Amino acid sequence: MKASPRPRKTADLSESIQQQLSMYALAASAAGVGALCFAKPAEAKIVYTPAHHVINANQTYRLDLNHDGTPDFELKNVFNTFSGNSAGFLWILPHASANEVWAAARAPYCGTGRVCAAALPKGKSVGPKGSFRQDYPNGEIMVETGVVSGHYGSWLNVTRYLGVKFVIKGKTHYGWARLAVSAQRFVVTATLTGYAYETIPGKAIIAGATKGPDDAEPTAALSSHTPEPVTLGALALGAPGLSIWRREEPAARTQQSD
Numbered sequence: 001m002k003a004s005p006r007p008r009k010t011a012d013l014s015e016s017i018q019q020q021l022s023m024y025a026l027a028a029s030a031a032g033v034g035a036l037c038f039a040k041p042a043e044a045k046i047v048y049t050p051a052h053h054v055i056n057a058n059q060t061y062r063l064d065l066n067h068d069g070t071p072d073f074e075l076k077n078v079f080n081t082f083s084g085n086s087a088g089f090l091w092i093l094p095h096a097s098a099n100e101v102w103a104a105a106r107a108p109y110c111g112t113g114r115v116c117a118a119a120l121p122k123g124k125s126v127g128p129k130g131s132f133r134q135d136y137p138n139g140e141i142m143v144e145t146g147v148v149s150g151h152y153g154s155w156l157n158v159t160r161y162l163g164v165k166f167v168i169k170g171k172t173h174y175g176w177a178r179l180a181v182s183a184q185r186f187v188v189t190a191t192l193t194g195y196a197y198e199t200i201p202g203k204a205i206i207a208g209a210t211k212g213p214d215d216a217e218p219t220a221a222l223s224s225h226t227p228e229p230v231t232l233g234a235l236a237l238g239a240p241g242l243s244i245w246r247r248e249e250p251a252a253r254t255q256q257s258d
Contacts, residue, residue, distance in 0.1 A: 127204025
């Protein structure tokens with residue numbers, strides 16, 4: 001019958017070793033916290049799409065701002081000749097009832113009972129405070145030019161921005177589309193030169209902005225220096241090793257700033 005093994009004795013660590021282990025744990029924890037502070041979290045951003053799409057007379061362009069395969073708006077260019085009158089029309093139509101276009105505040109030269117799309121300048125904030133109108137399914141006139149009707153709308157011979165709001169998975173997003181519009185002999189030509197939207201629901205976007213603060217590189221204060229990790233060798237030396245690391249760390253910072 002074998003005797004039961006004797007319980008092992010717990011070895012008593014010297015005070016100096018215990019101190020070194022405590023400092024190791026403290027330094028490792030500090031290094032971990034530092035890494036978390038300097039890690040850049042994944043954030044939302046502006047999605048910009050450059051374009052050069054010419055929309056000629058009697059052509060339609062379906063605008064899919066977020067590239068999910070479902071058009072959000074439709075740019076329609078029509079030229080008609082009837083009863084001795086030639087006229088060109090360009091308007092934008094939402095593809096869903098929740099999608100809206102920023103309407104012109106005073107609807108200049110738009111005529112009674114019509115809704116005209118605003119020709120926004122670069123730098124305009126497009127967001128919840130915008131003058132959006134429920135214009136589904138008829139849409140908003142951008143420009144109309146004709147022999148009898150004359151000229152209507154804000155988009156004749158300008159390059160401006162459409163302000164839009166649309167829905168992604170039940171959430172409202174804001175965006176812009178940049179177009180250059182011209183007319184010759186009552187024939188309208190529109191060129192779509194880019195569009196963008198903000199991926200954060202409900203957040204405004206600046207007309208013409210292709211990236212926002214969340215897309216920028218880390219600031220100099222964050223990116224100019226990342227603390228060097230404490231080496232195991234320095235930790236093994238205990239307090240003297242950490243003292244050396246603290247002296248070397250500011251020196252490395254000075255070299256990076258030169």
